[in-house]
Each structure stands twice: as C-alpha cells, then as structure tokens.
Amino acid sequence: MSKKKNGSSGLGQLLIPLIALGILVLFNLFRDISFFSITMRVNNSGNIVLAGNLISIIDNASELAIIAMGMTLVTAACGGQDISVGAVAAISGAVLVKVLQGMGGITPVSLLLGFLAATLVTILFKLFNGTLVAVFRIQPMIATLILFSCGRSIAYWINGDATPQLYAPIIDSIGKTIPGIPIPTPIFAVLLMGLLLILLFRFTSLRLYTQSVGINQGAARLNGINPTTVKLISFVILGVCVSIAALLGVCRMHQLNHKNLLVDIEMDAILAVAIGGNSLGGGKFKLIGSILGAYIIQMLTTTLYAMNVNPVNIKAYKAIVIILIVVAGSPVIKRGLTALWKKLRTNKAQTEGVN
Amino acid sequence: MEDGIVLTMRGICKAFPGVKALNNVDFTLRKGEIHALMGENGAGKSTLIKVLTGVYEKDAGSICIDGCPGEAHIHSPQQAQEIGISTVYQEITLCPNLTVAENMFIGRGKGAIVHWKEYEKRADEILKSLGIPARANQELSRCSLAVQQMVAIARAVDMNCKVLILDEPTSSLDDNEVARLFQLMRDLKAKGVGIIFVTHFLEQVYQVSDRITVLRNGELVGEYVVEKLPQVELVAKMMGKSLDDLAELERIGQKGAISDNCVYEAAALSSSECRPFDFHIRGGEVNGFTGLLGSGRSESVRAIFGADRVTGGKIRIKGKAARITKPHDAMKNGIGYLPEDRKRDGIIADLSVRDNIILALQVIQGMNHPISRAKAEAFADEYIAALQIKTASQDTPIKSLSGGNQQKVILARWLLTHPQYLILDEPTRGIDVGTKAEIQKLVLKLAEEGMSITFISSEIEEMLRTCSRLIVMRDRKIVGELTGDDLTQAQVMKTIAGGEQTDE
Numbered sequence: 080m081s082k083k084k085n086g087s088s089g090l091g092q093l094l095i096p097l098i099a100l101g102i103l104v105l106f107n108l109f110r111d112i113s114f115f116s117i118t119m120r121v122n123n124s125g126n127i128v129l130a131g132n133l134i135s136i137i138d139n140a141s142e143l144a145i146i147a148m149g150m151t152l153v154t155a156a157c158g159g160q161d162i163s164v165g166a167v168a169a170i171s172g173a174v175l176v177k178v179l180q181g182m183g184g185i186t187p188v189s190l191l192l193g194f195l196a197a198t199l200v201t202i203l204f205k206l207f208n209g210t211l212v213a214v215f216r217i218q219p220m221i222a223t224l225i226l227f228s229c230g231r232s233i234a235y236w237i238n239g240d241a242t243p244q245l246y247a248p249i250i251d252s253i254g255k256t257i258p259g260i261p262i263p264t265p266i267f268a269v270l271l272m273g274l275l276l277i278l279l280f281r282f283t284s285l286r287l288y289t290q291s292v293g294i295n296q297g298a299a300r301l302n303g304i305n306p307t308t309v310k311l312i313s314f315v316i317l318g319v320c321v322s323i324a325a326l327l328g329v330c331r332m333h334q335l336n337h338k339n340l341l342v343d344i345e346m347d348a349i350l351a352v353a354i355g356g357n358s359l360g361g362g363k364f365k366l367i368g369s370i371l372g373a374y375i376i377q378m379l380t381t382t383l384y385a386m387n388v389n390p391v392n393i394k395a396y397k398a399i400v401i402i403l404i405v406v407a408g409s410p411v412i413k414r415g416l417t418a419l420w421k422k423l424r425t426n427k428a429q430t431e432g433v434n
Numbered sequence: 435m436e437d438g439i440v441l442t443m444r445g446i447c448k449a450f451p452g453v454k455a456l457n458n459v460d461f462t463l464r465k466g467e468i469h470a471l472m473g474e475n476g477a478g479k480s481t482l483i484k485v486l487t488g489v490y491e492k493d494a495g496s497i498c499i500d501g502c503p504g505e506a507h508i509h510s511p512q513q514a515q516e517i518g519i520s521t522v523y524q525e526i527t528l529c530p531n532l533t534v535a536e537n538m539f540i541g542r543g544k545g546a547i548v549h550w551k552e553y554e555k556r557a558d559e560i561l562k563s564l565g566i567p568a569r570a571n572q573e574l575s576r577c578s579l580a581v582q583q584m585v586a587i588a589r590a591v592d593m594n595c596k597v598l599i600l601d602e603p604t605s606s607l608d609d610n611e612v613a614r615l616f617q618l619m620r621d622l623k624a625k626g627v628g629i630i631f632v633t634h635f636l637e638q639v640y641q642v643s644d645r646i647t648v649l650r651n652g653e654l655v656g657e658y659v660v661e662k663l664p665q666v667e668l669v670a671k672m673m674g675k676s677l678d679d680l681a682e683l684e685r686i687g688q689k690g691a692i693s694d695n696c697v698y699e700a701a702a703l704s705s706s707e708c709r710p711f712d713f714h715i716r717g718g719e720v721n722g723f724t725g726l727l728g729s730g731r732s733e734s735v736r737a738i739f740g741a742d743r744v745t746g747g748k749i750r751i752k753g754k755a756a757r758i759t760k761p762h763d764a765m766k767n768g769i770g771y772l773p774e775d776r777k778r779d780g781i782i783a784d785l786s787v788r789d790n791i792i793l794a795l796q797v798i799q800g801m802n803h804p805i806s807r808a809k810a811e812a813f814a815d816e817y818i819a820a821l822q823i824k825t826a827s828q829d830t831p832i833k834s835l836s837g838g839n840q841q842k843v844i845l846a847r848w849l850l851t852h853p854q855y856l857i858l859d860e861p862t863r864g865i866d867v868g869t870k871a872e873i874q875k876l877v878l879k880l881a882e883e884g885m886s887i888t889f890i891s892s893e894i895e896e897m898l899r900t901c902s903r904l905i906v907m908r909d910r911k912i913v914g915e916l917t918g919d920d921l922t923q924a925q926v927m928k929t930i931a932g933g934e935q936t937d938e
Binding site: 290291303 | 771782792801
C-alpha cells in the first residue's frame, strides 16, 4: 500500500506534462495522421537516416533537453535560474572553434581537445555565476544577468566577427548522424547526459543534498551539509550541460555564429523545468519532468510549422499554449482538481454505499 | 475615569483558531508610571499589546483612555496613534537613510507642503529637551542603535502620546546604551507619560519599573508593586507555581552510572550569539541548561554544536583536543543536535519521512557513500517502529505529520547516527503529553546505555525529572549549577531570580 501511494504521488508531478504531451499527440493525430510518419531516406552525405516529424522533434530538442537538465539542478539547489546559459554556450562554442583553428584542422583528436577546453572554460564561467549566488547570496537572476548581457561579446572577442565554417566528417557525425546509424547523434547525447546524471544520483547522495538545501538551507546546514558546495556543484553540472549543447549546436549548423548559437535557449530551458512540474523556487525535482518539458516545447514548435503558421506568429501561438500548460499546473488549479477528485470519490463511495 | 489613570483595559478576550490567546485580562496604567508586562513565551504579552495598538481586534472587553469619553474603539495602529498610544518595537521601524528630523516628522504633515527647515528646528529642540545625543539633520543610520531607538521614542512622544509601549527595547543594546535608554524613560515618566515596558530581562524590570503585571497562558496572574514582589516570586508567578506549594515532584532520576570521564569539555567557548562559558558533560550523564526565555540557554548549546559562528574557546572530546566550528565537525565527533525551532531548523518539509531520518547519517558517511534504498527503508522501518512514529508510510512528506511525530522523526535522525553526546533543545515543545512522557523516558534509557545528553526545556518539572545536573542561566550568563538535593523547583527559581548563587 505504501509503495503504491508513492507511485501515484510521484506521477502527480508528471501528470500535467504528460497530459499536455498527450493532447499535442491527439491534436496532431486528428489534424493530419501523416505528421507521425517516419521514413527512411538518404541524406546529403549519402547515409540512410530516419526522417519524419517525430524524429526531428526529438533531434531538435536535444540541446534544450540537455540544458534543461542542468537548469533543473541549479533551480533545485538555489531556488533560482541561470539566464546566461545561451550566452555562455556562445563562449563555449568560440573556445571550441579557436582550439580547432589553433590545431590547424578538424580531426577527432583536435575536436576532443577543443571540447575539453571549451568545457573547462564553461565550467569556470558557471563557477563565476555560482560564486555570486552561493557565496555572495546574490539573486540568481541578477547574478547571471551579468554573463547574459556580456557573454556573447566575450565570444566575439575570442573569435572576432567571423562566422567560421566547419566542414568535416566528424562534424557531421556529431551534428547529424554517424554513417551507418540512422538515428541522429544529438539524441544519443541526451541519453548519455541523462545516464550520467542518473549514475551520479545513484552513486552519490547529491540528490538528497540538493533537495535538502533547496527546501531548507538552514536545516541542511545544521545537518552538516555545506550549502555553498552543493550550489557550486549544481553550477558545474550545468556548465558541462551547456558545453555539450554548444558542441551539438555548432556541429549542427556547421558554423559558429556567436550571435545566433542557442539564442533564447535560457527562457525555453526555464520553461521546460517549469512545464515538467518542478518548482522554480527550488527543492524537490524530477529530471524526467524537465526533459518532457523540453520535448513538449519542441513538439509545439514543430506542430505549428507543420500547420504552416507564419514564423512571425509562431511565438504568439506558442505563448497561448504555454499559458494553458502553466496555469493547469499552478497550485490553485491543482488544489481545485484535487478537491474535485476527492468530492467525486466520496460521492461515488456514497452511491456505492446506498446500492 | 479615575484620576491619575491613563489607560484601563477590562475583560479583554482574544481567541485564535484553536487557542485562547487572552482570557479576561485586565490591565491598568497610571500617569507617570513605568509598568512592566511580564510572562513567558505564549503568555499573551504581545497579543495584549497588539489588541491595544489595533493590530488585532479584541473579541470582548473594553478599553478606556484618559481624555476620550467612553470606550475607545481601536481598529488600526493609525487610530491608536491618534488617541495617544504609541509603540516602539524591538526592531527599529524607522527609515535608516532619512535624517533624524525626517524620521520624526514623516507621515505627519497635514498638507502637501512640508517645511523641513521648521521641522529640523523643532526636532533639535525636542532632542535637546529629551537629552538625546543626535542632530536633526544627521542621517539616522549614522546613529547608534540606542540613539535610533530614542529617536523612535522622541517621535512617539512628540505625537502627544499618553501611553508609550516599549516592546523589548533593550534586546539589541549594550549595557551603556541600556542605561541611557532608562534615563530617557525616567525623564518621560517625570513628564507624566505612562510607559508599558515589555521585556524578558528580570534585572532591568527591577531597575526602572514601578509596577509589574504578570500574564500566564493568556490569563492575568496579577498586578504588583515592584517593591512588594521579590524576583524569586516573580519567577514563580511567571512559571505558574506558588512558592508555598512547591511540593517536590517525584523524580524518575538517573539509574545508570555516570562515568568519571568527560565526553565533552569546553573552556571559554563563545560564539557570535553567546558570551564565553565553560561546560562539560560526562559519559551517561543527563544535564540541562535552564533559565527564562532569552537567558542564552539555546545559544549556548548552539555554540557547542557549531551552529552559530564560533568565536573562541578550547574543546576536548574524550580528553583529546578537537576543533568544532561547524555542524559537520560536531557530527564527526559524535555530537547530535535537535534544534529548538523544529520547523525552521529541523525538518526538511517536502522530503519524505525516510529521507529525513537518514539525512544526518548520510552526511556523516559522506556524499560519495550513499545509503542504498533498501538500507534506508530498513532504517526508516526500524525507527518508525521503535519510536512509534505515526505516519501513513515512510514516503509521506514529513510536513504532513503532527508536530510530535515530526519531532520523533528528527530524534530518529540523530539516534540513527549513534551519537555519544546528544543535545536536545526543547524536544517536547508543542507536543502532546503522552509523547512528552515517551521522550523523557527515552532520554533516560539512552543515558543508561551510556549516551551523554543535554536536555533543555521550558518546563522545569521536566528538567528536574530527567537531569542530574542543571546549569542555570540568566541574562546570557551562567549563574549557577545545581546537583543532588539542590535540584528542586524552589532552588532553581531562586537561582534564576538571583537570590542565591550556589557557585559561579
């Protein structure tokens, strides 16, 4: 009985995002069933790949899903969000390209070194944010506003105004597909990052620490937890997420454009965390919720494109749907629904009693 | 209204859902009198003040103010001010970035045009007449806390107040500042202002007050002239015991042997919140810190655990020098601490009972050695059964448990770490009688098994029943230590009141 109760309460948080996803799927089923068709086709590089709206949704949501995971941790520990992820991703991409240029060519080795360097730099920038938040107790929104405003300028200083083009088989393998594997590589990146975090939660008690700090920092401290360390760790993990997302973004576009790389992703990432039923005030969290949130946002975008909505209007339509999802998940509506559910159940019990 | 009386409150009642905060309370304030309002936590002092200042609406009773015909109806703090009741709160409620004059006159102008020059002149006159060492054009934040407090009083006095309420005005002041404030209070008294003085510092009451009204559990205990109420009797009245019937309660007492070796020793330990003190506890001993609210008992044990910033002192654990500056150090040295404020410092509200139980053990084991789910479930089951914690399941969030059961979960959290020294600060506050007795028995059983325990409680009986040594604190200092035959209510109260000091 106790286990069962746990199951349903665990699902409670995911109820709204699952319903939202279900409605989106149903809507597309009735609108145009071919939306879901998946075909095999030969792409520009001559590889056989899977194609279709579903694949492109899951593929295109990868950067968002990865950053949303990191954002979930920062949100849980600090009770606030990092709005500089897009700007720092541009820095990360710039470092990556600078290393590639410095090493004189794109080879798997230079790409790996470039990625490691970029990750290191990204983590340092995230630690800057983390220090402002955890040590100086600055509101996360304000602390991360600094890099949000100047991050893309820093990326510009690293690489100049050029938008370096990157063409090499390895770039295609990361941004599109690996020859012989029909599934886009970014999808594997999401799986990998998710797996890494699951293992991290499995083999350390970071989850318990993070939730404790997010719920009641004072009590956590009195139980020997160092809140500063826990918050810094969440920023380091976000740094890794941002660096991976930047790599995917650069490889996908075959170029580094410091103005456009993962632009506006911070707001979508925060939204993904919220749609996933996680409290933006910190505390308990579910990674899978945020990942679902990322896919919902992407599915919405793709659906609107498939309906030939003018790209100028897409943001407005997206806003309307998101208002509905967020309001449906709000405490007021949730309380109302719970009350309604209880009433229905007692009514049912009463009628059963009468019968 | 009788001559010389500025305020009468008769039959005041005020109830909150589930609590009767004030029940038929009378209060009388005379002209030119400093009247102390005394009582322990939850006695109803602040509720009475809030009824008087219009923050709360009374359920029943009447309030009469000199100069207002008939009953006064006070519905808001603004109204209270208009009929001459002013309040100066513990936290200064002025604007630190404005000048002294601006603070004194802000919000009091009738029209839109304000004559600051005139105000500054008047402010200077008032400050001078009250002997307050501040200039009108000075920024308030540049004045000391005591002077800021006095400016707040000056503002109140200038609004022609008849009744001045000072709510814990001295708690953040040092001794010199307190003396200065008292001089101001005496000056105002000479000018005929009636002052209600709320404080928990006993000695200060006897320094300035003329009369004392004592409340307990929302009821009036009595009104006394200071000279006729010795400190020890005041303490007895606040705690609800009359000195005559201090019949000795049966002590369960400690049965287990107390070892000769100290488990924990501190010399001149001090923290940001408490003055240096010495302390030790032996293996299997139960001792306690006692004293009135604000006496510094909680601050002392917080210093032992490293909960506040430790500023000095030498610590020995089982005779070996140790360094404890943060909770994690204390935990590694086998010390557990159940905090006074369960909601704020104890529970992680949204987490499950299970997570709350394993938290401290997990932290001691370190982040890289997580307790497996199966083990955590076993631990939780074990302690839910052992302490009879009433919860739907171990997955239930702790916040949906009753207060007593939450407390048991926190207790389980520390017992699971098998500490050699456990500090329990008010473990029985706000929980039902049955659970209280259970916790007391548990404390004695643990001591029998060799654990050292420091026990703090506002209820003296409880401490006498469980502790074999009591450390008595008053005004943030240790004023005595009681053992053996001295462990009686009368002796505890005498020591708290400062009648007899056994040793220092």
